[in-house]
Amino acid sequence: MNIQAYIESGIIETYVLGLASPSESAEFEQLCAQYPELVAARRRFEEGLEKHASTHAVQPPVGVKVKILEAIALNPPKIVTMQNENKKGSSGFTSLLAAACVLLVVGLVWMVYQSRETKAQNAELQRTNVALNERLNSTDSVLKQIIAETSVVKDPNNIVVNMVGTKAAPQSSANVYWDSTSTNVYLVVKNMPVLPNDQQYQLWALIDGKPKDLGVFDATKNKMILKMKNTQKAQAFAITIEKQGGSPSPTLQKMQSMGKTLQTQ
Numbered sequence: 001m002n003i004q005a006y007i008e009s010g011i012i013e014t015y016v017l018g019l020a021s022p023s024e025s026a027e028f029e030q031l032c033a034q035y036p037e038l039v040a041a042r043r044r045f046e047e048g049l050e051k052h053a054s055t056h057a058v059q060p061p062v063g064v065k066v067k068i069l070e071a072i073a074l075n076p077p078k079i080v081t082m083q084n085e086n087k088k089g090s091s092g093f094t095s096l097l098a099a100a101c102v103l104l105v106v107g108l109v110w111m112v113y114q115s116r117e118t119k120a121q122n123a124e125l126q127r128t129n130v131a132l133n134e135r136l137n138s139t140d141s142v143l144k145q146i147i148a149e150t151s152v153v154k155d156p157n158n159i160v161v162n163m164v165g166t167k168a169a170p171q172s173s174a175n176v177y178w179d180s181t182s183t184n185v186y187l188v189v190k191n192m193p194v195l196p197n198d199q200q201y202q203l204w205a206l207i208d209g210k211p212k213d214l215g216v217f218d219a220t221k222n223k224m225i226l227k228m229k230n231t232q233k234a235q236a237f238a239i240t241i242e243k244q245g246g247s248p249s250p251t252l253q254k255m256q257s258m259g260k261t262l263q264t265q
Contacts, residue, residue: 001031003031003035003037003038011024012028012038012041012042012045015028015042155177155179157179158179158184159178159179159180159261160175160176161175161176161177161178161236161259161260161261163176163237163238163239163257163259164259165256165257166256166257166258168255168256169255169257171191171193172191172192172193172239172256173190173191173257174188174189174190174191174192174239175187175188175190176203176237177225178234178237182230183230183232184227185203185205185227185228185229185230186226186227186228187203187217187225187226187228188225188226189217189219189226192219192239192256193219194218194219195218197244198244199241199244200216200217200218200241200242200243200246201216201217201218201241201242201256202214202216202217202239202240202241202242202246202247202250203215203216203228203237203238203239204237204239204250205231205233205234205236205237206234206235206236206237206238207235211238211249211250212231212234213229214228214229214231216242235260235261236258236259236260236261237259237261238250238255238258238259239255239257239258240254240255
């Protein structure tokens with residue numbers, strides 16, 4: 001018998017993997033007793049399988065082993081005894097089958113873990129996308145504000161009132177852009193300290209010695225333009241510190257800045 005041709009026919013792989021028919025298995029075992037080279041070839045194939053399984057084993061994440069053991073403890077498997085038709089030389093295949101089952105379980109657990117990781121990554125990408133959109137919207141809002149400020153500053157109909165700090169607040173400063181025709185009033189805060197939450201700045205127009213409320217504002221948007229209430233007349237503008245929401249009359253002791261319009265009445 002040409003034993004080399006028999007080895008190359010694939011019978012070893014078929015036998016070791018449990019795919020051979022009973023007659024093929026019986027013939028293979030008989031020939032193993034006659035030809036040592038057939039036994040050596042079978043051993044090489046079995047060792048190759050073990051090496052391949054070891055080389056390509058996937059290291060599961062920390063904690064997977066504990067979770068598998070806990071799952072087995074909660075749901076113990078039923079053990080079914082099976083008759084082994086191929087008793088001779090079957091211990092190696094049984095070991096390989098057991099190792100393959102373990103790798104299959106670990107692989108399935110790893111796939112579940114990877115699926116959860118992918119979901120977590122997708123959730124993180126969604127959060128990042130939301131944050132980027134918020135930044136984009138914020139940047140767009142700032143850009144629109146700058147464009148509006150530029151158009152106001154360049155409007156030839158506007159009177160620019162430079163408001164300087166008082167003795168109580170020498171560092172405070174702001175500019176009022178006022179169009180007496182359209183009555184629009186815009187305020188650009190240049191230097192105003194941030195106030196406590198229960199206080200706000202309030203802009204006033206002084207008309208014939210009487211104050212007119214032009215609205216409250218916070219100093220959180222320095223150098224950004226603020227649209228205030230309109231007024232058609234004003235000999236001066238002033239800023240005071242008032243309670244949250246504003247006051248019906250200015251607290252002169254807390255006047256921060258003031259500027260005259262030089263408007264002729």
